[in-house]
Structure formats: C-alpha cells, structure tokens
Amino acid sequence: MISITEEIAVPSPPGRVWEVISDPSAVVSCIGGAELGASHEDGSFDGTLAIRFGGLRVKFAARVALDLDEAAHEGRLTARGGDGQGATRFSAGATFRVTEGDTPGSSRVLCDGEIKLNGKLAKLIESGAGVVVSRMTKEFTEELVKVCAEPVAATTSVPVAVAARPAGPLARLRAWWAGRRARRLAARRAAGTSGEALGQGGRR
Structure with a gap:
C-alpha cells in the first residue's frame, strides 16, 4: 500500500484555488502524463495516467469519482483501475481540502490518500513510489501555482438552445x-x- 500526505502552499486566495482544484480538467492540465476520457451519468469519469518507475513506463486507466463539499472547500476522490497489460490492479482514495494560507491572499491544499495495489508490478511500483510521488507533487505544485495565477476568463450568458457544443x-x-x-x-x-x-x- 502507498500512503500519501501532502501540503501544498499556493500564493492565491482559497476561492480561486478551490475553483481549480475541484475542476477535473484543470487538475489534469497540471499533471504530466494524465488525460481525461469519457464522463458518465453517475458523475464519474474515465482517466489515464502514465508514470515512469525507473526504466519502466506504466500507463494506468481508471474510473474516477469525485464528491465535493463546496461550502467547506473539501472533496474526496476515489478511483479503480489497472495498467494496460492487466498485470496490476489498484484502488485509491484521497481527501483534499483548501484552507487559508499563512499570509493574506494565500492558500494551503491538504491531501491525504492511500493506493492499494495487487498484481505483478505491485512490489516494483511500491518500492519506487516515494521518489515518484515527490517528483509528481513538485511538478503539480508548479503547474497549480501557474494556473491559479491566471486571470479568470469573463463569461457571458448564452441561451442553451443556441450555445455551441464544446469541441474536443x-x-x-x-x-x-x-x-x-x-x-x-x-x-x-x-x-x-x-x-x-x-x-x-x-x-x-
């Protein structure tokens, strides 16, 4: 089992950070090797994540669900899936929360989670998890800070009947x-x- 406990400092207000961290497409844009797939009627969605463990590159596919508490700026993520070769299966759960930072206008993102693995690659992945998690957290933090610093795009009301279907x-x-x-x-x-x-x- 892999345990993850991270605290990320972001120099943007909690409201802006929550807006980003609670949007799957925005989060995925901050994670190298991650892609979003189809969404489902129950609110879950498909996703893939390619991770390199030493000289081995493993691509995982998962069904992901999010449960959000907008008022408390808290959420829980659950995911189940496996690698493309069927050698390893996993289940994961994580909670995350956005709070005020140490200075005015800043935030902290607190995350606690566990990943359970079984299959041929489980031991290899667990042995290299510490280095991989540290690297991915650093990269994610850098991208999250950039995205949160971007100005929020102005929106205009468009009648549903004439709104264009988003491309891609x-x-x-x-x-x-x-x-x-x-x-x-x-x-x-x-x-x-x-x-x-x-x-x-x-x-x-």
Whole structure:
C-alpha cells in the first residue's frame, strides 16, 4: 500500500484555488502524463495516467469519482483501475481540502490518500513510489501555482438552445462538469430557501 500526505502552499486566495482544484480538467492540465476520457451519468469519469518507475513506463486507466463539499472547500476522490497489460490492479482514495494560507491572499491544499495495489508490478511500483510521488507533487505544485495565477476568463450568458457544443473531449468534460456543479449549487440554494420559508411559517 502507498500512503500519501501532502501540503501544498499556493500564493492565491482559497476561492480561486478551490475553483481549480475541484475542476477535473484543470487538475489534469497540471499533471504530466494524465488525460481525461469519457464522463458518465453517475458523475464519474474515465482517466489515464502514465508514470515512469525507473526504466519502466506504466500507463494506468481508471474510473474516477469525485464528491465535493463546496461550502467547506473539501472533496474526496476515489478511483479503480489497472495498467494496460492487466498485470496490476489498484484502488485509491484521497481527501483534499483548501484552507487559508499563512499570509493574506494565500492558500494551503491538504491531501491525504492511500493506493492499494495487487498484481505483478505491485512490489516494483511500491518500492519506487516515494521518489515518484515527490517528483509528481513538485511538478503539480508548479503547474497549480501557474494556473491559479491566471486571470479568470469573463463569461457571458448564452441561451442553451443556441450555445455551441464544446469541441474536443477536454472542453466537453469541462462544460459537463461546470453544468453539474451549477445544478448542485442551485439545488442547495433551493433547499436553503425552502428551509427559510418553513422557518418563517413556523414563527407566524
């Protein structure tokens, strides 16, 4: 089993960091060798990640699910999959949280996770995991800092009926994920409004 505990400092506000870290397409853009695949109706999506362990390059494919708590800036990721040759299977789980940093306008990303492996390559991968995780964390941190520092693109309202279909799998997944988050946020707001109405009714 591989255990991962990381704390990443980012010189951007928590709101901006959460916006990036909770968007699968943005996260993938920060990870070398990672690609997104199809999204599924249950909210999960496919992904691949190519990792080099010494002289061996292994490409893993997985089904990934995210559970996000927007208000708390917390999330949990779960994934199951294996390498392309069927030699190794894995299951992974991780929690992540964005908090205020040590200085105003900065943030910390806290991550704890475990990866369980079984198969022919399990021992080889576990033996080299420390070096690989350190390298990937450094690369991810550098890219995350760059992405969070980019200005947020202005958006304009476009009627759904005439909105153009995003081109390419990455753009389609980004649009699908944004729509999913918007629906969840609207549902929470509606639930809050209903609760307030009930409370007011009880006081009358």
